[in-house]
Amino acid sequence: MPDQAQEAAASKPRRRQARGERRAAQLLDAAAVVFAEVGYTAASTNAIAREAGVSPGTLYQFFPNKEAIAVELGGRLLEQWRTTNGRALSPENVQLPLAQMVDAMVDPLLEFNSRNPAFHVLMHGPDSPGQVTEAFETLHGAVCRRIEELLALYLPDTPKSEITIFANTVLALFKAGLDLLAVHQDEQAAYRTELKRALFRYLDPVIGDCLPPGP
Amino acid sequence: MPDQAQEAAASKPRRRQARGERRAAQLLDAAAVVFAEVGYTAASTNAIAREAGVSPGTLYQFFPNKEAIAVELGGRLLEQWRTTNGRALSPENVQLPLAQMVDAMVDPLLEFNSRNPAFHVLMHGPDSPGQVTEAFETLHGAVCRRIEELLALYLPDTPKSEITIFANTVLALFKAGLDLLAVHQDEQAAYRTELKRALFRYLDPVIGDCLPPGP
DNA sequence: ACGAAACACGAGCGATCGCTCGCGTTTCTT
DNA sequence: AAGAAACGCGAGCGATCGCTCGTGTTTCGT
Known part of the structure; x- marks a missing residue:
């Protein structure tokens, strides 16, 4: 070679x-x-x-062709998305109280999507090349696993299948917030706090009365 | 004539x-x-x-052309969607406790979307004809107003702008549930209850301690 | 019964789009 | 300096798609 x-x-x-x-x-x-x-x-x-x-x-x-453009651009965006997620879901944010934790995690993820509108279009578009969709779903699954890990810290004796459903729902709620912010480009601040409120209220009943720092 | x-x-x-x-x-x-x-x-x-x-x-x-097909199909679906919403958001359901009210409202709307997959594609597709998108947004606005009316029964002294944000968020959460059910076609029951849980927890803190039957 | 109009067919027209090809220009290597 | 190779151009090819048109069939009014 x-x-x-x-x-x-x-x-x-x-x-x-x-x-x-x-x-x-x-x-x-x-x-x-x-x-x-x-x-x-x-x-x-x-x-x-x-x-x-x-x-x-x-x-x-x-x-070589149009698909390769989307694949390469998607790959670049996915790598940035991965590092943004890594920073947002870092262990140091887990030690915060729930309200601040939601702030610390949601803000950078929202900012990334705001700065890279092509990301949402390419990853969720029904006509994107299969290679892009598959790569996204792989990373999406990895993010889901990370959230499951975080949730497992608070819910040690909950079946894994329930935690998976929980994590997927949290991600779906975040995506709903993305759509909401995309539609109402004015009043972004109001809808951002509303997204955080929805996430907080969904998460609070199950992880509100647990010890933040794990063993 | x-x-x-x-x-x-x-x-x-x-x-x-x-x-x-x-x-x-x-x-x-x-x-x-x-x-x-x-x-x-x-x-x-x-x-x-x-x-x-x-x-x-x-x-x-x-x-006459391809667009007319989408417009007519979209119109037919929108009319069915309107009546489904009218029944789901009927005043008789408002008298129920919150948990049952969410059940009574969410179930028929989910069933409609499950039975008419073209509805979600045509209404939220980025490539649908403008006439379809505009008609949907008009009806979407009407549904939003209806939800605002319901919320105003519980929050009589809250600014209208806040109630609008509230109503739009509720709709966004419902749409998130739609996507969730579309992706996880297995375990539909689990994700349906999870969507209801998210809606309940979002709505409970603000309308939980109010008199259900209005004056 | 019979003429008009609605219904049905399918080859193919015009436009668009992904992509190619031939040729000229710039940059690197030696 | 000079050859090779990367860069750059834009007219146009082949395929696809929305849509038409000429022709033949079925149905309806009278």
Whole structure:
């Protein structure tokens, strides 16, 4: 095998110049804009190239097809989403009282979705490529497991199946808040506090009377 | 003006036979199936005709274009949704204790969405025709007003703006439950009770200590 | 019974979109 | 300096889709 590091692709010995890297990133940014505006299917590759200020042929110098654009952009967004979740659900936030814990966890996740509108469109769009959907569901499952771990700290003697349902419901409530904030772009502050209130009231009865710091 | 009743269209003196009515309904049913499967844009008119067992030309004997199919199907679904909401949010259910009230209101609405998967796709799809989206938002606003009325019975001295936020959040929580049930088609019963629990816990703190029968 | 109108068919038109290809330009390597 | 390779362009190909049109069949009014 060649001793030179082969960037990340599988078997494409395509060497890129600095200009090419810039173009590729520029095209991904343009794709994020267009995807967020009209969704995956309705986003034409020519429109993405136009948004990036290049020709259709140039776009296909960096991506083999339209699906690959969504896959790469989705991968980049998923990695950012993973780290954002890691920070938001960190153990140090678990030591806080429930109200502050909800604050500390919800705020960064909401901010990420606000800053990356393409994320919600690509991950929940009914027409996104299967590879994107599958990758998202994998990460979604991992986040769900993390929430189950947190809930298990408070509910040590509750069946795992119930905790799973609990965690999935918490995530669904958060997604409901996302939709709510997307529709009512004005009054974002009011709906954000309302989302936190809904989550707090849902979580309080079961973990309100437990010791925050685990053994 | 002509003294003959002109069905429902604007200015199309197209007389239909019984066979034509059957074909039109048959095509709408087929469209509901295809729309629910792949969404509005990805649903080809040829596929709808094939699902109905007729030729593409026959489809256009009854609908001027693809958008009209979605508009008519959407209108039919919206009317059923309106009556379902009217029954679910009827005053007689308001006299019940909160837990039973949530049961009595949520169950029929969930059953409607379960029986009409095209409804969720057409109303919340990002690619549905504007006319469908606008009609849905109008009805959605009406439902929201109805919920505001109910909430105002319990919170007579709360600003109207807060009650609006409250009502919109309740609807968002219900929609979250819809998504949850759609994803976990197994364990529907468990997630249905979980949705009711979330709604109950969100509503209980504010209307739990009030007189159910209004003055 | 018979003419008109509604119903039914399916090949195919025009437009759109993903993507290609030939050729010219810029950048890297030696 | 010079060849190679990456970069860039944009007209246009092939496929798909919404929709039409010419033609034939069924149903209705009289």
